[in-house]
Amino acid sequence: MRMKQTGSEILLESLHREGVDVFFGLPGGVVLPLYDALYSSGVRHLLVRHEQAAAFAADGYARATGKVGVCLGTSGPGATNLITALTSAMMDSIPVVALTGQVPLHLIGKDAFQECDTIGISMPSTKRSFLVRSAADIPEIMHQAFKTAVSGRPGPVLVDLPKNVLMESGETTYLNERGMEKKECIREWTDADLERAADLVLDSRRAVFYAGGGVIASQAWDELRELAELTKIPVTTTLMGLGGFPSDHRLSLGMLGMHGSYATNQSICNCDLLIAVGARFDDRVTGRLKDFSTLSKKIHIDVDPSEINKNVRIDVALVGDARQTLRALISAIQRQTDQAPAPAARQQWLQRIESWRGEHPLTYDKYGHAMKPQYVIETLCRHAAEDAIVSVDVGQHQMWTAQFWKFRQPRTWLSSSGLGSMGYGFPAAMGAQLAFPDRQVIAFVGDGGFQMTLNDLATVAQYRVPVKIAIINNRALGMVRQWQEIFFEKRYCDIDLSYAPNFAKLADSYGIRGVRVDHRADVEDAVRDLLSDREPGLIDFWVDPAENVYPIVPPGASLAEMVVEPPRVLLEEEALDDLWAV
């Protein structure tokens, strides 16, 4: 049915028809017509305090729900402020649609006030960018934008909306289907490829699944678990894949790579078959490439053909949607054997992994007087609901959370993993909380990252978004300090963040309950208290500033060369640091 509406009304109607229940943004000059239409529309909008937070919130919403997250910024600085978050979404394959205002069409290229080349700037940070030239085109473009964001390898899409397009009236026709629901799943593998993969799986004795974010994106977690249990093959996940396989499952190896456990990395070094599912063999996973898992044959399941053989030579590539491909692989294996293959050799392999785990378990000093960050994270995990969503910034606290949080469900882990953008954790948590108002959402942030984004305390206060903020405060840019300590002979340069606000008082000033905890003995009660209500809350945990993330694979080293614990001399110095800290 054709209807006469303004471009702004058409846009909001298109969002509504795509099933968008909330979007995040900040108004400005050229998008005023849109906000005028928003005034009387039924679409919910959350006013953030910086556009980067809008895009990170949209990202958090998308990761938690699997649906497309939507954000909006005005022209010029509004658009450029979105770019970091869109780049993060691009690297992590997160479906986000970013709407940007633009100066009227006749002013584009004339260096008008708040004009910038949004399309040009966003090119490498998005799957696709659209410049809308007519209000009548909006429904089709929005349909394409949502479809593109979720199809194949998901990612962000930008729609640039000139002011005159938002203001002009026109007749338009809406599509009856949602772009989000018309995603295209590519399958390039043949039955012969599948049979070869099944043969490799059945012939292997020391196999490992290496699962990445693609398992989450394609909702392949049930198939992964079924195949792992069918074949008795253990599963390690990347930072992006956390939650794709339950941490407490007997076949779970936890995270691999630079800060993966000793047992996990040993299993990668010694396996005879590595089955990568929706993962991209990135440098933080592989360590020195030429020594990565040299004993194994490799199967790579990925929706993106350009990931095959990009970093590591693959024996069998299955290019396709992870869920459909794993389902087909399960059938192929079941066709070859009526019973789950569980040869003694495979049991021996699991026992060997268990012995590595015993040699160097993932642990920390649990008995000292200092408040260790890992203890804070474990305590929060113990008290949090099973379906709690955890969001993190980037740095030491991110790795400790990845190591010590028990991930029981998919889509409960929000992390800017590829780009590694500080300032992600808090706004992403806000986005997830908007999607699931009744679930616990906990943002672990460092004192560095939080200072990049704490202006949005106003947003959670204004809308009473019940996000729980746990600041892992070590008064420093902790990961940078750790690297300067270990790899730059302790030449500490510009990592000191001791000049910072009192975060608890700052939260109070926004009308959010804030508490500082600086003794280990107070952690338990403070956590219980934090999680006891449905209000936003903040705890500033003053943790041991000398704590480092271990194990670590030094840059340029192979996984086999990982350092599992601090050298003795460092430990002694840490003890002195502890005294100094007290």
Place this chain on the structure above:
Amino acid sequence: MQWLIALETNSDPITACRLINIFRRKGVGILTLAMAARPQGFSLITVAETPETEVEHIYNFLRRVEGVQHVTYYRHEPQGDASFVFIDSEPQSHTLARVLQDFPGAKMVFGSDGKYLLEVPEGRQARVRDLPGAPAEVLPFARVKTSNSRPEVITAQAS
């Protein structure tokens, strides 16, 4: 090693801009580049210097870029058989006429501003070694891979 990469895109010039940017980011050494407008979009052709180990990744990367309709890549074949000839000449040059004389029935795959890609008729490949013109002006290529036969696309309902 030299490769010829031919691309067809939709009519949105942003797609072509993306491709140039991808060449830069992926370290593809562009030796020649030509572009032509078609009724449904743009054709873009480049002779590029890139290691053999990288070319498959670049091909796969390009074919999944939004707005790219087809990608084909060709390997430079200075010694062996080749069924494609790339002419890299000045617009006023007679090289095209000379090549067409030697290969009557050759099919033009791309042509713009002195840059031409011709498909040599079957059975004539052997003579590619004796191409007319200066060596740098007429280059023999063999087709390696094309995305023209599209992968199976399944439209699925999001669950």
